[in-house]
Amino acid sequence: MGTRVSYPLEIKQKAVEMRMAGVSVKEIMHELNIKNKTQVQTWVRWYKAGEIHRFEQPVGKQYTFGKGPGHSSEMEKLQAENRFLRQQNEVFKKVQGIGKEVDRETAVELVEILYNTMTVQDICGHLDISRASYYRWKNKEKDDLKEQLEKLIGTLCRKHKYRYGYRKITALLRQEYCINHKAVQRIMQKNQWQCRVKVKKRKNTGQPYAVAENLLNRNFQSDHPLEKLVTDITYLPFGQKQLYLSSILDLYNGEVVASSIGDKQDTAFVLDTLAQLPKLPENCVLHSDQGSVYTSYEYQKAIKGKGITMSMSRKGTPADNASIESFHSTLKSETFYLNSIVRTTTAIVERTVEEYIHYYNNIRIQTKLNNQSPIQYRQLAV
Incomplete structure (x- = not known):
């Protein structure tokens, strides 16, 4: 089992600042000599959740959600409350900017916009929706996109009278979308939209008259001629x-x-x-x-x-x-x-x-x- 490494508060804060500025985790690890990339991700998650007090806790004494002390001082408590109010204000501004009520599309769009500054849990809390609802809406949006893609592929196949295989259909789609050829191939196979110009020929030989059992069974040793x-x-x-x-x-x-x-x-x-x-x-x-x-x-x-x-x-x-x-x-x-x-x-x-x-x-x-x-x-x- 490896030895646990304790990082100073300054290193943790510097790593979070760099990550929020868009620096990659790999570059942060190299510059600050951090051994594990999940360590940086954990610090960023704490920062987004307003749990900065956890930066000062010793190795092996980190508290999980709802357990242990919440804040180390009254000042830190006030800072957390201010941070919550700022986040709430930022979310409301974004909602007003979009100009819609908080529905499925708006919630998914807001989370995508604000994901780098706060957690999904906080954003959903400010919008007064559950996190489960957000993920359900997000998955529904993905399903809608898949359905739209399937309709578009079907339209292209019919337009070209099934002369194109999945590679050419992918090339047409990539003129406007970023899409993987395997996804196109799966959809075309599912709906039997493959190229019909050169259909694979299979010889229909019918059922054999007689198929014998494998008596030899790879025993190639024989003790008598013509046996x-x-x-x-x-x-x-x-x-x-x-x-x-x-x-x-x-x-x-x-x-x-x-x-x-x-x-x-x-x-x-x-x-x-x-x-x-x-x-x-x-x-x-x-x-x-x-x-x-x-x-x-x-x-x-x-x-x-x-x-x-x-x-x-x-x-x-x-x-x-x-x-x-x-x-x-x-x-x-x-x-x-x-x-x-x-x-x-x-x-x-x-x-x-x-x-x-x-x-x-x-x-x-x-x-x-x-x-x-x-x-x-x-x-x-x-």
Whole structure:
């Protein structure tokens, strides 16, 4: 716990004078060597409330409202009474200057004007209203401003026939008002006033035929060949047209047991890859994501025909199929990216992928396979 600091009366008075003159709290703290900014704020609050006698009270002996001595001398009491009368006179002058009875708008306006010279409690007392009423009126005024702003934004959106988004509407408003773009965005979203020129397109794929449970559950360890297979599709954006690679990987030794290259990412594409699989054991599990091609009726029918148990990743969780994702990344890194191939012919893309898969299965050693290639590891295990 820090040591309490006691400041002389002169320092407190000087700090209040500087603050009332408009000097920032940071500058006051630096010039008078005051450690805590709340200390300055407290002194100013006492000054506004006419509690100057509290400046002379020792540290740890400050009195809360209604407790302890009110004034240290008769002179100080008289000074406080004079201060009260001056404040009251000042409030009445302001009311006469505005030329209205004390209603909601007048009270809120007066507090804003006199806030730097006296407390909200004192101003409300002179106006013969409760502080709660003032804050209720102030909040009501804020609500009225929000309602006016909402109407203005709606008018601008309709005027420009919903061609503008929230950024342009904000720019128009800032020609006359100081406003944050997030407030404009919230109001436009609430009332569905967003830009309608370029509506986001969402493909309506409908409900999938079948979504399987995540049986693999990130357990990528397999003790027998063709016991656990993983499959996925990756983009090959290096040719004259967009190509796709569909591959199936055996988790036992990381061997690519089936692959297809095509220019359409449809069900027939993945069925061609599936058809390349050799004879499978009874307990074979094939894991994929929840892509529409894998949840389709035709693919599920072919899976059942081969006696395979299907497993699927959770939505938006690529890590559930990390092994095949890693293979596709390695393929691109060690071919196209390594050789800085950005654009080439379709034939070269196809040949590059086919040659790499052969290299990956037969030649490329892997540390987890005791520095053997996938096929070498499988053959030696047999």
